[in-house]
Amino acid sequence: xxxxxxxxxxxxxxxxxxxxxxxxxxxxxxxxxxxxxxxxxxxxxxxxxxxxxxxxxxxxxxxxxxxxxxxxxxxxxxxxxxxxxxxxxxxxxxxxxxxxxxxxxxxxxxxxxxxxxxxxxxxxxxxxxxxxxxxxxxxxxxxxxxxxxxxxxxxxxxxxxxxxxxxxxxxxxxxxxxxxxxxxxxxxxxxxxxxxxxxxxxxxxxxxxxxxxxxxxxxxxxxxxxxxxxxxxxxxxxxxxxxxxxxxxxxxxxxxxxxxxxxxxxxxxxxxxxxxxxxxxxxxxxxxxxxxxxxxxxxxxxxxxxxxxxxxxxxxxxxxxxxxxxxxxxxxxxxxxxxxxxxxxxxxxxxxxxxxxxxxxxxxxxxxxxxxxxxxxxxxxxxxxxxxxxxxxxxxxxxxxxxxxxxxxxxxxxxxxxxxxxxxxxxxxxxxxxxxxxxxxxxxxxxxxxxxxxxxxxxxxxxxxxxxxxxxxxxxxxxxxxxxxxxxxxxxxxxxxxxxxxxxxxxxxxxxxxxxxxxxxxxxxxxxxxxxxxxxxxxxxxxxxxxxx
Amino acid sequence: xxxxxxxxxxxxxxxxxxxxxxxxxxxxxxxxxxxxxxxxxxxxxxxxxxxxxxxxxxxxxxxxxxxxxxxxxxxxxxxxxxxxxxxxxxxxxxxxxxxxxxxxxxxxxxxxxxxxxxxxxxxxxxxxxxx
Numbered sequence: 001x002x003x004x005x006x007x008x009x010x011x012x013x014x015x016x017x018x019x020x021x022x023x024x025x026x027x028x029x030x031x032x033x034x035x036x037x038x039x040x041x042x043x044x045x046x047x048x049x050x051x052x053x054x055x056x057x058x059x060x061x062x063x064x065x066x067x068x069x070x071x072x073x074x075x076x077x078x079x080x081x082x083x084x085x086x087x088x089x090x091x092x093x094x095x096x097x098x099x100x101x102x103x104x105x106x107x108x109x110x111x112x113x114x115x116x117x118x119x120x121x122x123x124x125x126x127x128x129x130x131x132x133x134x135x136x137x138x139x140x141x142x143x144x145x146x147x148x149x150x151x152x153x154x155x156x157x158x159x160x161x162x163x164x165x166x167x168x169x170x171x172x173x174x175x176x177x178x179x180x181x182x183x184x185x186x187x188x189x190x191x192x193x194x195x196x197x198x199x200x201x202x203x204x205x206x207x208x209x210x211x212x213x214x215x216x217x218x219x220x221x222x223x224x225x226x227x228x229x230x231x232x233x234x235x236x237x238x239x240x241x242x243x244x245x246x247x248x249x250x251x252x253x254x255x256x257x258x259x260x261x262x263x264x265x266x267x268x269x270x271x272x273x274x275x276x277x278x279x280x281x282x283x284x285x286x287x288x289x290x291x292x293x294x295x296x297x298x299x300x301x302x303x304x305x306x307x308x309x310x311x312x313x314x315x316x317x318x319x320x321x322x323x324x325x326x327x328x329x330x331x332x333x334x335x336x337x338x339x340x341x342x343x344x345x346x347x348x349x350x351x352x353x354x355x356x357x358x359x360x361x362x363x364x365x366x367x368x369x370x371x372x373x374x375x376x377x378x379x380x381x382x383x384x385x386x387x388x389x390x391x392x393x394x395x396x397x398x399x400x401x402x403x404x405x406x407x408x409x410x411x412x413x414x415x416x417x418x419x420x421x422x423x424x425x426x427x428x429x430x431x432x433x434x435x436x437x438x439x440x441x442x443x444x445x446x447x448x449x450x451x452x453x454x455x456x457x458x459x460x461x462x463x464x465x466x467x468x469x470x471x472x473x474x475x476x477x478x479x480x481x482x483x484x485x486x487x488x489x490x491x492x493x494x495x496x497x498x499x500x501x502x503x504x505x506x507x508x509x510x511x512x513x514x515x516x517x518x519x520x521x522x523x524x525x526x527x528x529x530x531x532x533x534x535x536x537x538x539x540x541x542x543x544x545x546x547x548x549x
Numbered sequence: 550x551x552x553x554x555x556x557x558x559x560x561x562x563x564x565x566x567x568x569x570x571x572x573x574x575x576x577x578x579x580x581x582x583x584x585x586x587x588x589x590x591x592x593x594x595x596x597x598x599x600x601x602x603x604x605x606x607x608x609x610x611x612x613x614x615x616x617x618x619x620x621x622x623x624x625x626x627x628x629x630x631x632x633x634x635x636x637x638x639x640x641x642x643x644x645x646x647x648x649x650x651x652x653x654x655x656x657x658x659x660x661x662x663x664x665x666x667x668x669x670x671x672x673x674x675x676x677x678x679x680x
Contacts, residue, residue: 124621125563126617442572456665460665
């Protein structure tokens with residue numbers, strides 16, 4: 001075979017290029033990974049179907065985590081959304097549910113993401129801009145008004161204050177008469193990728209990890225259907241990493257959470273089935289599909305072999321995907337619909353459990369209702385028209401996709417080993433290692449764009465004038481309205497009870513207890529998010545990032 | 550201008566942590582021979598203006614993706630005027646809707662660079678506008 005291949009390459013392929021005057025070129029993925037002109041059986045030496053792929057729903061799950069995959073159930077179409085006031089967003093949720101969306105996903109505004117109230121000086125100009133403003137349980141009650149929490153699943157993108165927002169959600173369910181035992185959803189709750197990439201942090205790594213383990217422990221007993229973490233590569237990729245770095249750092253983050261939970265004394269099979277993942281789907285179609293497949297196999301092996309998990313559910317890498325925000329372009333914005341479709345298709349061919357498709361206008365602002373509808377319809381077209389769901393893992397067995405899957409797994413393992421040797425991910429972050437890797441990759445990509453080694457249609461090639469598109473605008477009245485409600489909440493609540501619960505919370509933090517029950521007490525009394533976070537910061541301190549570029 | 554290195558402050562106002570663009574610009578300006586000072590994340594207008602004056606920069610580059618530019622930029626410009634920094638050129642980049650640009654230029658933002666701008670355009674602009 002090798003001989004035939006060499007002959008073909010020399011006489012036909014290279015000769016052909018020479019004759020057409022093109023010459024030999026390097027072909028690389030968007031991550032700069034070298035790709036061969038053709039893949040053949042020799043690229044998969046030692047390939048063993050049972051060991052490397054096996055069947056869907058069987059270890060190591062390369063072909064999918066469920067035996068029935070999309071024949072049993074399609075992926076959850078879950079559009080991340082939130083803007084303005086809780087009333088505005090509640091209306092959008094009802095609209096999305098009416099149009100066939102099957103799960104909710106809450107986008108909070110930046111002050112909430114950072115754990116400060118709307119009346120904090122840093123919140124100026126930010127209220128309701130990037131998501132919905134939530135200061136206290138009062139806002140959360142409005143956000144889910146008329147939406148039965150026992151019937152839907154909700155994902156909340158929230159990190160340092162995740163435990164607090166989760167407590168608010170549990171409290172809203174209580175008010176609806178729904179037990180915490182039946183509610184289902186996800187909190188992102190992944191602080192490690194914040195230090196690496198998204199930079200939404202409040203407390204230093206140690207206390208942050210402690211709070212996360214608190215949610216694992218509390219969830220495994222009291223909220224058994226909740227995914228207490230969504231270990232996220234998405235933001236690492238958006239910050240400029242390569243696909244392999246996204247894969248490696250995410251999986252190594254997962255290992256770090258498991259290790260910290262084990263140190264607390266939790267049993268692996270009690271919490272591991274509730275760990276979930278979140279990946280990016282970028283432009284390079286095949287590389288993305290290989291990344292998803294490699295992630296599943298890598299995690300299954302780590303859980304089984306490294307941690308000795310026995311429950312099969314602990315081996316499963318269940319993941320959400322979002323198409324790449326950073327790949328969307330302001331120039332010729334309608335082209336973004338096509339990019340999103342390709343990325344969404346990669347996620348589906350990669351076997352995602354749920355999917356958010358970005359809207360064409362998101363380089364400018366939060367999406368308009370029309371743009372969100374096109375994004376949702378994109379998923380529905382893939383699900384119902386494209387035919388790709390007819391068979392499970394349709395690309396499995398392709399020489400290229402299997403080789404790429406193997407290589408990505410190997411390269412990710414090298415990174416994981418390196419971080420193990422540094423003493424784990426918290427240590428690696430303190431040394432600035434993953435941060436620097438990401439910045440280096442993003443700068444390399446920028447230089448490749450400027451040399452036109454990489455092409456972005458409409459930006460560094462095929463430019464043309466484009467029309468402006470209608471955009472969603474967040475009125476400044478949202479800020480006024482939100483500040484008014486916050487004032488009212490502070491006036492009407494029982495302030496001595498608030499003080500009391502906050503005092504208890506502080507004491508529990510000092511005594512290193514699991515904080516979840518104390519947080520629930522605080523939110524039930526309408527203590528605000530900012531008050532709760534400040535109380536914890538008195539004990540835990542605040543993280544200061546070293547300033548480098 | 551090889552005789553004197555141009556000093557630039559790259560600043561991140563606003564609550565968002567999206568620093569990819571800011572860091573790419575820092576590196577590109579550095580590679581172009583400028584002296585670059587980066588503020589780090591979530592700097593309020595007072596902090597940005599006082600670092601700019603202390604560091605004696607000729608240009609401030611504001612990177613913002615949170616949507617709060619219309620509130621924060623005027624504050625920065627006013628503080629610069631109050632503190633004798635009106636000679637410092639202020640340029641901006643990030644997620645800034647095109648329709649906001651005329652208003653920002655009116656208050657004294659010299660140029661707004663939208664996503665997709667090659668970094669050498671920014672380098673050229675700085676060289677060309679510091680006479």
